[in-house]
Amino acid sequence: MTNLLMLIPVALLLGLFGLLAFLWALKSGQFEDLDGSAHRILFDDDPPQPKADVNKDSDKT
Amino acid sequence: MASCRHCGQGLIPGKEIGGQYCCAGCQAAHDLVEGLGLDQYYQRRSLDPAQRPLVPEEDDAARVDFTQHAKPGQKGDQVLYLMVEGLHCAACVWLIENVLARQPGVTHARLNMTTRRLELRWIDGAADPNLLVHSVTQLGYRLVPYDPARIGDAVSAHEKELLKCMAVAGFAAGNVMLFSVSIWAGQADYMGWATRTFLHWLSALIALPAVVYSGRPFFKSAYEALSAKRTNMDVPISLGVLLATGMSLWETVRAGEHAYFDAAISLLFFLLIGRYLDSRARGRARSAASHLIALGARSVTVLLADGARKLLPPQQVATGSIVLVAPGERIGIDGKVSEGVSDLDASLISGETLPIQAKPGTPVFAGMLNLSAALRLEVTAAGEATLLAEIVRLMENAEQGRARYAAIADRVARxxxxxxxxAALGTFLFWTLILGTAWQPALMIAVSVLIITCPCALALAVPVVQVVASGRLMRQGILMKSATALERLAQVDHILFDKTGTLTLGRPELLPGDWTAADLALAASLAVSSRHPLARALARRCPEAAPMREVTELAGLGLEGDGVRLGRRAWCQVSDELDGGEGPELWLARTGRQPVRFAFEDSPRLDSKETVNALTKMKYSLELLSGDRAFAVESLANRLGVAKWRALCLPADKVARLEELKQAGHKPLMVGDGxxxxxxxxxxxxxxxPSTAVDVSQTAADVIFQGDRLMSVAETLRVAKKSNMLVKQNFGLALAYNLVTVPLAMAGHVTPLIAAIAMSSSSVVVIVNALRLGRR
Known part of the structure; x- marks a missing residue:
């Protein structure tokens, strides 16, 4: 019985954690562009920054 | 053949720049990309042949003043929302974001690849929005400002809300089920009432807030239906869920044996899945359509009295003013030509394939495409008074006449x-009045009837099939715009086709004739310099022809170079004795030689014949309705094996024919583009x-198909028939499930365990059945 009293809150908390993570992801717009995100990972070696260093980029190629 | 380094199009010999670029715009774009150190783009991209090639348009940025569309953001910056057209792949997204991010002053540039919307932020005063936009249009993309509050935001907010409800319901369903399984296991064994009630209370603690939160979409819709004195599917759903929760709470309070928390919440979870899928499938097609429509609104270049140019939306152009139309531009107003000679492509208005000749005095209509030379037009009608607007009005009238189609799910719900x-009331009365049971247990049984009949499988039956079907069609480039299109397609018995651009490709091809290969090579060497569709067809046939130097083009007449003339019969001074026959033609004239005639025709789509055969085999009756001349329509109808055809149809004639068919009890499908x-x-x-159709037609159509294949029509009909069958099977399964479980519930034998098993298994069966459609 004591095990039960321990495990139920643990299970609930874990579940709640997952739910909150999902709601947070939804709120921060991570589900807005599912196609783009899948491809973006392939290009993100130089993230869009204002006035990124142009030379660094051309050195790589 | 060499291709342009920027846009990837084949180079036209003699017109290329340095053997690398097709035009100066592409060269500038390539230089810009390279100058910013982004030339990896060219290795990473994969060009989509279905998309417009990335050829920059001259002075396109001057068309709209983007400064007016910028809005102040929260942090002292400016925001501009733009819709991007011309995206080929993810590398384009990367390129646009990086080009913008490297402009001074820009703080944020993010392009959503799914919705093709770009959010651009910059420090107020540090950048000029027109220049920022120009840096992207220079690459060949087109940008249109939009107002996020007006387009699609309501839909996506609704979808987000459903997703949140679904997440909460999913969490609650999982955890409540955890307790329920313990209780069911304990029932067979040694669980005491204290532990059971404790677990019931825990379930209630989770289920009650979850039901209140995630049930809102259903409660709201049910309330709205009831206050309008109607019922819909949400009424039994809401009632079932609320009663199940209420009764379980009552049982829990008095430490009873049976609580249905798990049933109530997992019911909501399943239903929300169906609802979300449904809204997503519809929202996608809609956002694609809204995107197309937004791009249609282009402005008109008006020449002011002092010689300055001004861009105005078409409806603001005054009658009598002079409008400039560049070659390759679509005309936005009705008017007549005041200066210039050119060829106009009127296929969208009349359905005619061949360009018409325009000279001073020729009347022109909004929607025509200017082909060969710049024109000045005098406006006779703009906005609501144009022929275009007249056609739109005709369309709206027809829309109103179309009876509102009740979806099969609504009819079942009724x-x-x-x-x-x-049934629930009858059960209650039977137990109390006839069997003499006390009212509490009788009520319990009646409520269990309501819970078990809660239309879980029934509510999933249609949306799951629709999502699978539209997903399968979407992979083949077929977009469903209307939610009931699949159901209606399944009932079609009569198919009417338009000719130009639907059965045919809408572009002329050279026919074999009395010409030799040398004639063709000579003609092609002249033709490569022209944009006229017939000249393009010649050049396509003979790509190896070396372009002739110093070719002059006289718009509306033909080409001349090195003493050789190619063009109209009159231009080549062909005597009337030489008869060529019907149809579009070009003549090639040389001194001292007999003129040679090249005949053309608008060739049918490659799989037109195949499609017609397939559709005839599927027992549809086919008909051809065209605005073109009888000769052209008849020859195509004979070639494809379409028995019935009508030529010279005005828009109103086509509507009349459809009404006639509908009066006779037929269900006609119209396929057209103009x-x-x-x-x-x-x-x-x-x-x-087809997706090559004009915006107005795409708005009017229920289904849009991309690419050159007409077989999409047959495929869509096939999928529609199959999904209709699956929907019916699903309804059958759901009803069979009810026929088995309802008597059990009425007899009072339904425990929460049975309810949970019956409910989830019926939902799973329905979903699995729908998934069969995904496979070929």
């Missing part, structure tokens, strides 16, 4: 709710358009 509620088809598309029982 009788389902009363039957279920009567502006002249738009009213017919709205008048038909259901309609399809």
């Amino acid at each position: 009788w389902y709710a009363p039957v279920v509620h009567t 502006l002249n088809d738009a009213p017919a598309l709205s008048a038909a029982f259901v309609s399809m358009s």
